[in-house]
Amino acid sequence: MKVLVAVKHTVDHNLKPFVDAATGQVDLSQARRGINPFDEISIEEAVRLKERGQVTEIVAVAIGGTDAKDSLRHAYAMGVDRALLVETDARLQPLAVAKLLKVIVEREQPGLIFMGKQAVGEDYGQTGQMLAALLGVGLGTFASGIQLGDGFVEVTREIDKGTQTISLQLPAVVTSDLRLNEPRFIKLPNLMMAKKKNIETLAASELGVDLANRFTVIKSSEPPQKPGAIQLANVNELINTLRKAEVLQ
Amino acid sequence: MSILVLAELDGNKLKGLAAHVVSAAAAWQQPIDLLVYGSQVDEAAKEAANLSGVARVLVAQADHFAHPLVEDVQDLVLSIAKEYSVIVGAHSVLGKSVIPAIAARLDVSPITDVVEIHAPSIYVRPEYAGNIFSRIENHQSLQIVTVRNTAFRPVSAGGNAEVVSISVPASRALSRWVKEDINHSDRPELGSARVVIAGGRSLGENFDALLSPIAEKLDAAIGATRACVDAGFAPNDLQVGQTGTLIAPDLYIAVGISGAMQHIAGIKDSKVVVAINHDPDAPIFKYADYGVIADLFTALPELDKALQ
Ligand SMILES: Cc1cc2nc3c(=O)[nH]c(=O)nc-3n(C[C@H](O)[C@H](O)[C@H](O)COP(=O)(O)OP(=O)(O)OC[C@H]3O[C@@H](n4cnc5c(N)ncnc54)[C@H](O)[C@@H]3O)c2cc1C
Numbered sequence: 287m288k289v290l291v292a293v294k295h296t297v298d299h300n301l302k303p304f305v306d307a308a309t310g311q312v313d314l315s316q317a318r319r320g321i322n323p324f325d326e327i328s329i330e331e332a333v334r335l336k337e338r339g340q341v342t343e344i345v346a347v348a349i350g351g352t353d354a355k356d357s358l359r360h361a362y363a364m365g366v367d368r369a370l371l372v373e374t375d376a377r378l379q380p381l382a383v384a385k386l387l388k389v390i391v392e393r394e395q396p397g398l399i400f401m402g403k404q405a406v407g408e409d410y411g412q413t414g415q416m417l418a419a420l421l422g423v424g425l426g427t428f429a430s431g432i433q434l435g436d437g438f439v440e441v442t443r444e445i446d447k448g449t450q451t452i453s454l455q456l457p458a459v460v461t462s463d464l465r466l467n468e469p470r471f472i473k474l475p476n477l478m479m480a481k482k483k484n485i486e487t488l489a490a491s492e493l494g495v496d497l498a499n500r501f502t503v504i505k506s507s508e509p510p511q512k513p514g515a516i517q518l519a520n521v522n523e524l525i526n527t528l529r530k531a532e533v534l535q
Numbered sequence: 536m537s538i539l540v541l542a543e544l545d546g547n548k549l550k551g552l553a554a555h556v557v558s559a560a561a562a563w564q565q566p567i568d569l570l571v572y573g574s575q576v577d578e579a580a581k582e583a584a585n586l587s588g589v590a591r592v593l594v595a596q597a598d599h600f601a602h603p604l605v606e607d608v609q610d611l612v613l614s615i616a617k618e619y620s621v622i623v624g625a626h627s628v629l630g631k632s633v634i635p636a637i638a639a640r641l642d643v644s645p646i647t648d649v650v651e652i653h654a655p656s657i658y659v660r661p662e663y664a665g666n667i668f669s670r671i672e673n674h675q676s677l678q679i680v681t682v683r684n685t686a687f688r689p690v691s692a693g694g695n696a697e698v699v700s701i702s703v704p705a706s707r708a709l710s711r712w713v714k715e716d717i718n719h720s721d722r723p724e725l726g727s728a729r730v731v732i733a734g735g736r737s738l739g740e741n742f743d744a745l746l747s748p749i750a751e752k753l754d755a756a757i758g759a760t761r762a763c764v765d766a767g768f769a770p771n772d773l774q775v776g777q778t779g780t781l782i783a784p785d786l787y788i789a790v791g792i793s794g795a796m797q798h799i800a801g802i803k804d805s806k807v808v809v810a811i812n813h814d815p816d817a818p819i820f821k822y823a824d825y826g827v828i829a830d831l832f833t834a835l836p837e838l839d840k841a842l843q
Contacts, residue, residue, distance in 0.1 A: 302796070303663045312667055380635070381644040408662045408669075409777075412647060415605070415632055416639035424709035425605045427632040430771070440713060445628050446726070446780075447772050448717040452604065454710045464761070464778050465771060500644035506662070506669040509803070515810060515826030521837040524809065524827050533786050533807045534753075 287456075288343045289332045290396035292387055292413070293361055294322040295354035299406045310505040321357040324402025326364070327462040330469040331432065332400055333365040340434045341398075343367045347390050349383055351375050355485055362480035363472045369483065374490035378497060384416035385495040391421060396457060398439060403428050403461040414461035424454035430465040536620035537566040537590070541612070542583055543629055544573045549582040551727060552625040554689030557588050559682040560623045561690070562652040566590035568619075569696070572611060572703075574601035580698050587694040597703040602712035608633045610704045613640055619677075621655075626681040638679040645679040646671060650686035664777045665800035684726075685783030685804045718770055725756040725773065731784045731805075733758030733775055734768075737791035737831065742768040745835045746790070752842040758782065760792055776801035791831045794819025811835075 297303070298318040306313040335341040346361035347370040348354040358369040372386050391399060404411035418425035426432075426441030430449065433440040442451045444463055454460075490497060518524045528534040538560045542553040553569065560567050569583050572595040583592040595611055608629070616622065622637065624630035626648045638645035651659035656673045658680070725731065730753045734746055742763065750757050759769035761776060775782055777797040783804035790811045792798060799822055802808065810823035813830050820826045827834060 297663075299664075299797075301663070303667055305667065312663070312669075379644055381639060381642075384639060403778075406664075409664065410647060411631060412635035412638075412645060415635035418605075419609060419636035419639040422707075422709075425632065425636065426710070427605070428628065443628075444771060445715070447720075447724075448715060449771075450602075450715045451713040452710050453713050455708075458710075465765070500675050501646065501671050501673045504657075504670045504672050506667050508666065509668055512822055512824070515808075515820040515823035517820075517826045517828060519827075520829065521811075521827060521834050522841050524825060525838070525841045527825060528786070528807070528809070531807070 287341055287397040288345065288394065289335065289341050290391060290394055290399045291325065291328045291332050291344060291346050291361070291366065292399070292401045293325045293329070293346050293348045293357050294402070294405045295319055295348055295350050295357040296322045296405050296407045299323055305506050305508055311503065312506050319353065319356070321360045322402050322405045324404060324462050324464070325357075326360070326469045327464065327466050328400035328402060329361050329364045329366060330467045331462060334467065335434055336365070345370060345394055345396065347372065347387065349374065349378065349386055349490065358485050359477070359480040359483070360472065362483045363476040364470065369485045371485050371487045372490045372493070373487050374497070376490075376497060378490070379499050379501070380410045380412040381416060381500060382495065382497045384413050384420055386490055386493055387413070387417050388420045389493045389495060391417070398434070398456060399459045401459065401461050403463050414459050418459035421457070421459070424458040426452055426454050426458065426460045428463045429460050430463050432460060432466070537568055537618065538563055538621040538623065539612070539615070539619040540567055540569045541622070541624040541630065541633070542569050542571045542579070543625065543627060544571070544576075544579050547573065547575045547578050549579040551689065552627060552684050553583060554586055555684035555687045556623055556625050556682055557586050558690045559649070559652060559687040560621070561588050562654040563621055564654070565621070568593050570595065570612070572596070572600045572603060572608065574598050584696040584698050585692045585694055586690050586696070587692065588690050589694050589696040592696050592698045594698055594700050595703045596700070599706045600703070602715070603629065604710050604712060605632045605636055606709045607706050609636045609640065610707065612637050614704050615701065616641060621678045621680070623680045623682060626683045630681045634679060634681045641677060641679070643675050643677050643679050645681065646673055647681045649680050649682045652682075661800070664796050665803050666796060683781065685781060718772055722750060723754060723756045725758055725775070725780045725782060728756035728782070728784055730755035730786045731758050731775070731782055732788040732790065733760070733792060734763060734790045735760045735792040736762040736766050736768065738763065739768060745831075748839050749835065749842065752839070760795075760798055789819050789823070790835065792819055793817050794822060
């Protein structure tokens with residue numbers, strides 16, 4: 287069975303973003319970029335399924351500019367078999383991304399599609415759900431465990447007060463949560479080898495998909511900074527202060 | 536045109552979320568229909584009808600809604616969507632899963648995790664783990680939205696909505712509920728508790744023994760950092776933060792927590808933040824209102840004693 291993993295080349299999760307006062311937009315020109323951590327977890331899960339002999343081929347697909355090739359090389363170094371870049375310089379919104387992925391799914395016909403539950407950055411957290419809906423297939427969000435069976439996948443999901451297990455007919459879309467696995471450490475020789483591998487490139491504009499933005503970010507701002515904690519000498523003083531402020535009875 | 540709000544059930548009862556989402560939906564000043572689906576909905580429908588600001592409660596009862604699956608909720612909402620100009624759900628596990636799916640089928644881009652609404656089409660939502668707030672203009676005629684419940688004050692009881700049964704489309708059976716492992720606890724729920732005390736990985740194996748007695752005295756919920764959960768010291772449903780539960784208690788007490796930005800993202804709406812940490816430079820002190828620089832292994836027993 288073939289597995290498709292969607293990969294976003296995105297801003298580093300340790301980034302402290304700031305707003306450019308002139309444009310009122312987040313300035314990412316200097317931001318370090320890399321593979322979205324949730325997508326790395328998806329790749330790890332796919333590679334483990336392949337190592338167990340349950341999967342025959344893993345295809346990674348990224349949508350973005352040529353710099354997204356870095357994340358696809360990262361995917362190669364982790365063990366995917368093929369990489370595909372749907373190239374665009376536009377900052378696409380999740381619906382357009384889901385529509386492009388649908389085209390790729392129809393072309394590749396994977397049995398299982400892995401996506402991250404969200405990408406670091408705008409934190410939309412929508413694309414996997416939209417792809418499943420557009421394809422008319424089952425959806426397992428926030429996966430913390432999966433069991434692949436014959437024609438179905440069991441997904442354990444993190445819900446409010448514990449976990450839930452659902453079974454999805456294949457093909458299906460699964461979105462990875464942080465606790466699904468711990469991605470392997472990439473060895474340097476693997477990364478060197480990945481540099482030589484082929485990345486097939488398609489132009490996003492030629493896939494017959496409406497890529498128009500549906501909403502506009504008018505203005506971004508940083509939340510007001512707190513002045514910093516008032517330091518109290520000990521726990522008793524803390525309790526007295528909280529009682530005086532009527533936070534505690 | 537009217538507004539459709541999606542409710543959620545906990546067993547056969549209406550989740551408290553509904554009161555927050557109805558409150559958010561009031562921004563449009565249009566009649567609000569509250570959709571309640573489940574396998575036994577009588578009790579929840581009564582609770583829903585009692586929320587002020589709700590014009591009608593739409594009741595969809597079917598066996599397959601005992602444990603609602605995304606595809607079934609999607610099909611139900613699609614069957615009535617054309618009557619609405621706005622569809623709103625909670626930014627909950629279910630809402631996050633189902634709202635984008637509904638939107639895609641209607642060729643709409645949803646606006647998720649909204650914390651402010653300026654009707655009809657301007658929103659504010661957090662990005663970059665809450666480090667940025669962006670003001671968004673939605674150009675679509677159909678507005679589909681999830682709202683962060685802690686950002687909207689719940690509506691009160693005292694409504695008297697009409698209750699209407701609607702028919703339920705057959706299930707496509709693309710997925711099947713298998714089981715749930717729920718951690719039962721007598722403590723208040725993390726997402727809605729008035730007081731939360733949370734610990735980091737430095738509490739170690741004694742996480743529960745250190746925090747439980749204090750939580751009991753404060754009638755507080757217990758939370759944990761991801762590092763603490765990953766180390767196996769606390770169950771995963773206690774995780775607070777960007778990828779855990781978002782909380783907005785009146786009082787949040789962070790013990791042995793460094794204050795990583797993904798953790799802070801989940802506590803930003805707390806009214807008063809207290810941090811106990813032995814490192815004076817721990818970032819958590821930048822976000823806290825009150826701090827105590829102390830070793831937690833002596834501070835926690837002291838705190839417990841002081842509350843007696
Ligand atoms: C994509 C992504 C999503 C994430 N989502 C979340 C999330 O939702 N929630 C979350 O919490 N984290 C999340 N994280 C992890 C986050 O970045 C931090 O690693 C984590 O919050 C740190 O947990 P901690 O404070 O317990 O541990 P540490 O960062 O190790 O901090 C331990 C703290 O304890 C203090 N300490 C140690 N011993 C004592 C003592 N004896 N007395 C007093 N103080 C002591 C130290 O001074 C330190 O400040 C996420 C990370 C990523 C990459």
